[in-house]
Amino acid sequence: GENVGLHLPTLSVQEGDNSIINCAYSNSASDYFIWYKQESGKGPQFIIDIRSNMDKRQGQRVTVLLNKTVKHLSLQIAATQPGDSAVYFCAENMVQGDMRFGAGTRLTVKP
Amino acid sequence: DSGVTQTPKHLITATGQRVTLRCSPRSGDLSVYWYQQSLDQGLQFLIHYYNGEERAKGNILERFSAQQFPDLHSELNLSSLELGDSALYFCASSGPLGTGELFFGEGSRLTVL
Numbered sequence: 001g002e003n004v005g006l007h008l009p010t011l012s013v014q015e016g017d018n019s020i021i022n023c024a025y026s027n028s029a030s031d032y033f034i035w036y037k038q039e040s041g042k043g044p045q046f047i048i049d050i051r052s053n054m055d056k057r058q059g060q061r062v063t064v065l066l067n068k069t070v071k072h073l074s075l076q077i078a079a080t081q082p083g084d085s086a087v088y089f090c091a092e093n094m095v096q097g098d099m100r101f102g103a104g105t106r107l108t109v110k111p
Numbered sequence: 112d113s114g115v116t117q118t119p120k121h122l123i124t125a126t127g128q129r130v131t132l133r134c135s136p137r138s139g140d141l142s143v144y145w146y147q148q149s150l151d152q153g154l155q156f157l158i159h160y161y162n163g164e165e166r167a168k169g170n171i172l173e174r175f176s177a178q179q180f181p182d183l184h185s186e187l188n189l190s191s192l193e194l195g196d197s198a199l200y201f202c203a204s205s206g207p208l209g210t211g212e213l214f215f216g217e218g219s220r221l222t223v224l
Contacts, residue, residue, distance in 0.1 A: 008153070034212055043113065043201055043215030044154070089154060091213075098167035099144065099203075099213055101154040 008087060010106045019077040019109075023090030023102045028071060032093035035064055035075045038104070039086045047075070047088075077107075085109045114138065117202050117216035125224055129190040132219045136183055136204030142166070143185040144213060145177055148199040160185055189221070197223045 013019045025033065031052040036044035050057045050064045050073075057064050063076040073090045090102040114137035124130055136143050145157040156169035160179035171177075174192075179185045189196060199220050203213035 036213075043115075043203075043217050044213075045113075045215070046212040049212060094167070098156050098159045098169060100156055100169075101146070104153045 008104045008106045010108065012108045012110060013080050015080060015082060015109050015111050017080055019075075019080045019084070019107060021075045021077075021088050021105045021107065023073040023075075023105075025071050025073060025090065025092045025102065026100065027092060027094055028068070030092040030094060033064070033066060033073055034091045034093075034099070035062075035073075036089045036091060036101075037084075037086045038089065044089060080107075080109050082109045082111055113214040113216060115202060115204050115214050115216035117200075117219050119219055120217065121220045121222075123222045123224060124192060126192055126194060128192050128223075129188065130192065130221065132187040132189070132200050132202075132221075134185045134187070134202030134204075134216060136185070136202075137214050140204035140206055140214070141183065142205045143179055143183070144203040144205070145171075145185070145187050146201045146203065148201060148218070149195075149197075154201070157187070192221075192223045194223050197221055 034049040035047040038044040048059045048064050055066050061078045065074045087104045087106050089104045091099045116135040118133045141162040143160045147155045157171040158177050159167040163179050174190050177187045199218040201218045203215045205213050
């Protein structure tokens with residue numbers, strides 16, 4: 001797939017375990033953050049978002065935590081499934097109007 | 112299906128050539144973003160257009176240019192191509208500024224030989 005050879009941080013978990021993917025963002029003035037999932041051969045897809053006036057947001061099996069003090073985001077996936085295997089990117093909405101993406105983390109779920 | 116359409120899906124060309132990648136955003140979306148994804152650099156922001164106007168510019172080379180037309184579709188022009196320009200080029204669209212997610216197309220894979 002398109003991501004073969006991509007030198008990303010990797011996380012390998014057992015099916016059914018919880019996964020935590022971390023991301024450091026760059027701009028303390030960024031006010032909106034999104035986690036994206038990119039499967040091989042596809043464009044990134046929205047998972048969950050959070051605004052800077054919140055520190056936690058929950059979705060279905062996913063939770064995003066925002067720590068503005070240290071400019072850190074995390075994505076927690078509960079009961080990880082093989083279909084969760086993908087590259088995960090955090091993105092921040094920069095003040096000047098563009099979305100900047102982090103380096104990405106490759107999640108591999110072992111059955 | 113995100114509703115964002117990119118053409119062509121695959122393109123093979125030679126160094127020194129020029130190519131144009133096309134993007135049709137989701138119906139009603141005013142913003143179009145272009146990103147480059149190389150094997151070792153993740154998603155690199157190139158440029159953002161909003162309702163026909165350039166809104167923000169990232170690490171876009173001078174050999175590259177883009178525009179958004181009155182019908183809101185966008186084109187990314189890549190000229191004097193080099194081997195290092197080989198990458199996946201993604202277009203994404205969104206609604207009102209700063210208020211929502213980006214919807215990505217399936218990408219255009221450019222191979223420069």
